[in-house]
Amino acid sequence: MPLRIAKASVAAAVLAVALAGCTSSTSLISKRTQGYExxxxxxxxxxPGQSQQLVTLVLGSPQTTNTFGDRTAWYYVETKVNQTSFGMTMIQERTVLAIYFDRNKKVIERxxxxxxxxxxxxxxxxxxxSFGEDATFIDTILSSF
Incomplete structure (x- = not known):
């Protein structure tokens, strides 16, 4: 009889610990920001009118840049995602800040x-x-004879 009670209490303790990890469904999903906040x-x-140096001081280095003729653009990308504990990522929100500069390195617009x-x-x-790319192994062997 005492052995049966001990087994039952151990099983209850294991079940309680297992259920403690599942108390809320939000514990399986973590929210995080990828890229620049x-x-x-x-x-x-x-x-408008501010220099690239000031923009770098305020926002830091851009994630990517682009040049169109005499205009330059700096891009800062912020992506808010929900990631499950199983590694699946779902994009919830994406924001791209584009800052455009003229040839004098002054802000035209954002x-x-x-x-x-x-x-x-x-x-x-x-x-x-392309030649030879679609040949199978058997085609290659037969063509060697």
Whole structure:
């Protein structure tokens, strides 16, 4: 009888520990930010006419840059994601801060783009065949005779 009570209490303790990890469904999902966090106070400091040096002091180095003729653009990307404990990542919000400079390295304008402003691009899946690429192993052996 005491052995049966001991087994039952051990089973109850194991069950309690297992259920303690599952008390809330939010413990399985963590929210985090990938990339650059764009604070509102920094956005308010960037105005037309300011220099690239000041922008670097306020926001730091850009994640990517682009040059169109005599205009330069700096991009800061913030992506808020939910990640499950199983490694699956779901994008909740994406913000891209674009700052455009003239040839004198002064701010012309700034723009904030959201996930809804983006466009899906279909990747072309057709391929141009090249010599020997589509031959199978057996084709290769037979062609050697």
């Amino acid at each position: 764009i604070p509102d106070s920094a956005l308010q400091q960037i105005r 723009a904030v783009y959201a996930l809804e402003d983006g466009k899906a691009v279909n990747i072309e899946t057709r391929r141009t065949p």
